Amino acid sequence: MMRPSQFGVTAGIAGGGLSRRQLLAALGGAGVAIGLSSCEVVTDPDADRASPSPSRRYNIPDSGAKLPTGKVTFRWMDSGDLKALFEVPLFRAYEQKHPNITVDYQDSPWDRINEVVPLGVRNGTAPDVFAKPNNVPVQVMINEGWVAPIDDIIPDFETWKSRFPDNAFIPGVHIFNDRTYTWPVTSSKRYAHMLMYDREYLEDAGYDPESEPLSWDDFRAAAKKVTQQGDGDYYGLMLNGQGLAGVVGALAQVAGARGAGGPWIDWKTGEYAYTAPQVKQAFELLLAMKSDGSIFPGFLSLGDADARARMPQRVAAMVFDGPWDIPEWPTINPDYDFGVAMPPSPTAGTWAPANYQETGSNQVFVYAKSKYKSIAGDLFSYMGSLEGQTNIVIASGGNLGSQWPEANDRARRTDVLTDRSKAAWDIAERLMRMAPMVEVRSSEVVKVILELKPVTPTLADIAQGIMSGQLDDIDRALQDLKDRSEKNLDDAVAAARAKGADVSRDLWVFPNWDPTKDYTPDMYADLA
Amino acid sequence: MAATDLARVGRGGSEQISGSGRGPGSGTTWRRIVSSRWCYAFMLPSLLLGGMFTFYPMVMSWYFSFFNWSGFTAEMSFVGLDNYRELVRDPLFWDAFGRSFLFVIVAVPIRLVLSLLVAILLNNQALKLAPVFRTFFFLPVVTTAAIVGIVMTFVLSPFHGPVNQALTGLGLVPEPVDFLGDPDTALWAVMGVEIWKNFGITMIYWLAALQTVPRIYYEAAKVDGAGRFQLLRHITIPVLLPFAAIIILLTANSTLHVFAIVQAMTRGGPYFSTQVIEVYIYQTAFAADQVGGVPRLGYASAAGCFFGVVVMLIALLQVFAARKAAQVRSQLVSG
Numbered sequence: 093m094m095r096p097s098q099f100g101v102t103a104g105i106a107g108g109g110l111s112r113r114q115l116l117a118a119l120g121g122a123g124v125a126i127g128l129s130s131c132e133v134v135t136d137p138d139a140d141r142a143s144p145s146p147s148r149r150y151n152i153p154d155s156g157a158k159l160p161t162g163k164v165t166f167r168w169m170d171s172g173d174l175k176a177l178f179e180v181p182l183f184r185a186y187e188q189k190h191p192n193i194t195v196d197y198q199d200s201p202w203d204r205i206n207e208v209v210p211l212g213v214r215n216g217t218a219p220d221v222f223a224k225p226n227n228v229p230v231q232v233m234i235n236e237g238w239v240a241p242i243d244d245i246i247p248d249f250e251t252w253k254s255r256f257p258d259n260a261f262i263p264g265v266h267i268f269n270d271r272t273y274t275w276p277v278t279s280s281k282r283y284a285h286m287l288m289y290d291r292e293y294l295e296d297a298g299y300d301p302e303s304e305p306l307s308w309d310d311f312r313a314a315a316k317k318v319t320q321q322g323d324g325d326y327y328g329l330m331l332n333g334q335g336l337a338g339v340v341g342a343l344a345q346v347a348g349a350r351g352a353g354g355p356w357i358d359w360k361t362g363e364y365a366y367t368a369p370q371v372k373q374a375f376e377l378l379l380a381m382k383s384d385g386s387i388f389p390g391f392l393s394l395g396d397a398d399a400r401a402r403m404p405q406r407v408a409a410m411v412f413d414g415p416w417d418i419p420e421w422p423t424i425n426p427d428y429d430f431g432v433a434m435p436p437s438p439t440a441g442t443w444a445p446a447n448y449q450e451t452g453s454n455q456v457f458v459y460a461k462s463k464y465k466s467i468a469g470d471l472f473s474y475m476g477s478l479e480g481q482t483n484i485v486i487a488s489g490g491n492l493g494s495q496w497p498e499a500n501d502r503a504r505r506t507d508v509l510t511d512r513s514k515a516a517w518d519i520a521e522r523l524m525r526m527a528p529m530v531e532v533r534s535s536e537v538v539k540v541i542l543e544l545k546p547v548t549p550t551l552a553d554i555a556q557g558i559m560s561g562q563l564d565d566i567d568r569a570l571q572d573l574k575d576r577s578e579k580n581l582d583d584a585v586a587a588a589r590a591k592g593a594d595v596s597r598d599l600w601v602f603p604n605w606d607p608t609k610d611y612t613p614d615m616y617a618d619l620a
Numbered sequence: 621m622a623a624t625d626l627a628r629v630g631r632g633g634s635e636q637i638s639g640s641g642r643g644p645g646s647g648t649t650w651r652r653i654v655s656s657r658w659c660y661a662f663m664l665p666s667l668l669l670g671g672m673f674t675f676y677p678m679v680m681s682w683y684f685s686f687f688n689w690s691g692f693t694a695e696m697s698f699v700g701l702d703n704y705r706e707l708v709r710d711p712l713f714w715d716a717f718g719r720s721f722l723f724v725i726v727a728v729p730i731r732l733v734l735s736l737l738v739a740i741l742l743n744n745q746a747l748k749l750a751p752v753f754r755t756f757f758f759l760p761v762v763t764t765a766a767i768v769g770i771v772m773t774f775v776l777s778p779f780h781g782p783v784n785q786a787l788t789g790l791g792l793v794p795e796p797v798d799f800l801g802d803p804d805t806a807l808w809a810v811m812g813v814e815i816w817k818n819f820g821i822t823m824i825y826w827l828a829a830l831q832t833v834p835r836i837y838y839e840a841a842k843v844d845g846a847g848r849f850q851l852l853r854h855i856t857i858p859v860l861l862p863f864a865a866i867i868i869l870l871t872a873n874s875t876l877h878v879f880a881i882v883q884a885m886t887r888g889g890p891y892f893s894t895q896v897i898e899v900y901i902y903q904t905a906f907a908a909d910q911v912g913g914v915p916r917l918g919y920a921s922a923a924g925c926f927f928g929v930v931v932m933l934i935a936l937l938q939v940f941a942a943r944k945a946a947q948v949r950s951q952l953v954s955g
Contacts, residue, residue, distance in 0.1 A: 392801035557891035
């Protein structure tokens with residue numbers, strides 16, 4: 093694993109003054125150093141054993157794109173984080189290959205992307221490639237002419253696209269009006285609520301969740317015992333006010349609530365899943381732990397990033413979080429020894445599957461008025477190749493996955509991935525099953541999405557209300573949320589139909605869905 | 621803007637005291653404009669900027685409030701008063717509206733009284749360290765609200781936060797208080813931080829006002845045997861009255877604009893317990909991705925306009941009160 097001290101970043105972070113983004117940027121810088129040094133290539137497709145040194149090279153082939161010959165600056169804006177570990181060295185390698193091209197990589201927080209991209213589009217100065225602002229639907233960007241299809245930009249597009257797994261390109265997600273506007277840079281298959289814990293604290297309390305998974309009762313008892321051990325200096329469980337709904341969804345899902353988490357729809361019935369009994373049980377578990385005094389004090393006013401950053405400071409023993417912590421925490425506290433385990437379930441060692449939708453993640457779009465679309469096509473061509481996909485996985489330390497099984501396998505054969513990253517991968521493999529997507533069934537569904545109004549209070553709000561004691565009738569609050577959500581979707585369907593869309597609520601019902609299995613293209617075909 | 625308003629009030633006060641001033645018969649309107657052309661020339665940049673960044677957005681907010689619009693599409697559907705109809709039926713809006721006014725009703729009097737007392741103390745010329753204390757009280761004003769908010773989350777934290785350590789150390793509370801996580805204390809905690817942060821600016825207003833009180837009044841009253849309280853009761857407060865009206869207006873206005881500090885400290889939570897109207901508008905207009913659905917800029921504009929009208933009505937009442945107070949002061953000093 094790339095240890096921060098190897099790249100001289102430890103001193104800078106010793107004071108704890110660096111943000112997650114800065115730390116990742118530092119790691120990205122380290123990646124540049126590796127990428128541009130004379131390290132050996134280890135992404136040999138035939139490699140069947142671990143490489144002796146964790147390093148990589150970016151062999152960017154000529155894709156056939158007609159690149160500009162003059163001196164140009166190509167601008168790329170996305171949210172950085174783990175993908176920056178791949179992109180920074182890629183861009184530096186690309187600049188070396190094309191000395192006339194400078195890639196201005198703007199690794200930005202989401203607030204900035206949400207602000208800069210729409211403004212940039214309006215005044216014609218948007219970056220050549222950008223991540224979608226969170227609050228702008230893709231369909232809006234396309235209808236308003238913000239973005240260009242990539243079919244004409246990526247050389248030999250059909251061949252390039254054909255290398256991706258079936259259903260990787262989804263109408264309503266990547267394809268609109270028969271044109272492809274974006275692509276799945278990485279896989280969505282990342283489990284975001286693993287049990288990440290302080291090994292020393294849990295061992296002292298007599299628990300080892302990696303080898304002996306916890307039941308809900310064990311989990312509660314372990315948190316209580318750790319809190320007693322901590323005597324006010326550390327606590328059993330870290331939560332945060334923004335992430336409560338996600339934790340409840342994850343706990344309910346492994347307890348068997350169909351459709352909990354994600355879009356919160358039980359695809360078997362097409363109805364919202366908020367009233368599943370396991371959701372209430374998950375709330376009751378957390379409330380019991382709160383009354384035990386086992387949850388980190390002040391968690392309701394903590395943000396997601398604050399809570400995450402406090403774990404390596406050893407103020408709590410357990411947290412539910414995703415693989416992005418794995419490369420970050422050692423940079424905050426190199427001595428922090430943490431484990432990565434399956435989440436607790438009502439019965440130790442048995443978990444209901446967690447369902448996810450494979451839309452891909454980290455998608456970017458090409459600005460419609462960009463003068464340098466060919467550079468975007470050239471870069472996409474490499475990023476969507478086997479070597480590119482493998483390098484994404486390796487550069488992120490295995491904390492980003494590819495939709496290409498072969499790229500994941502090749503990355504895993506190197507010794508770049510830590511045991512923790514491999515554990516995170518195994519947990520995702522073991523728990524996660526692909527759920528159906530209504531957008532795949534009908535591209536008309538996007539017209540419904542454009543009609544959806546925000547449903548407030550959300551589950552996130554309600555979770556705060558329950559945990560703060562403002563809402564004491566959990567059943568009523570969840571039933572109310574379900575009723576409002578159902579009506580909102582019904583209204584949106586009706587509004588879309590009134591505008592000519594061929595949609596109905598039946599599209600949300602997948603009678604052949606089996607939550608324990610991946611929903612495959614054949615299953616969509618069976619519906620017809 | 622605040623300093624200009626104060627100067628205007630101060631000027632008005634002294635005009636009435638002296639009984640002089642530019643009378644209506646000093647020339648035609650055009651001649652007055654020509655003779656004051658440099659004043660207008662210097663005001664022009666401010667007018668232009670105000671027009672671009674205050675008046676234009678204000679007018680456009682009214683316009684958008686009649687449309688169903690996400691803020692991103694070229695297509696806007698005219699919905700007439702539908703946004704307003706939906707708004708008056710939205711309990712979350714009224715709750716946020718109420719919290720904003722609770723903020724004003726509680727925070728403004730506290731800020732006004734505390735800052736007046738400190739200003740009176742610091743206005744004492746015998747106090748040699750007055751400039752140091754003025755700077756000390758004013759420092760939080762010039763500190764970014766978001767930074768103050770974030771720092772205060774640590775200061776008020778129930779986990780080793782200094783406030784809780786002091787409270788538990790002194791035995792005032794048996795266990796740490798979750799100031800920002802408890803719905804019963806969150807709004808008051810944010811309010812306390814807001815008062816502390818902006819206390820200095822109100823104090824400066826009062827100091828400016830106090831410096832317009834002619835010292836001769838105090839000296840004359842002292843010769844007549846008036847004590848400190850009588851000086852305050854019969855001279856300082858009556859002379860400050862017209863200033864008080866405008867200072868209340870400015871303080872109430874700033875207390876209605878607490879978005880940054882609330883967003884940094886609680887984001888309106890837990891469960892809306894600190895969601896003031898600005899946070900409600902922000903979450904409706906720009907943060908829809910966090911709650912699902914498409915942003916509703918038209919609806920949020922309606923909320924902003926509705927709230928703006930209410931604030932304007934309050935401001936008009938205060939202007940009326942300021943005029944009345946100026947008359948009282950005029951009678952006082954001439955009598």
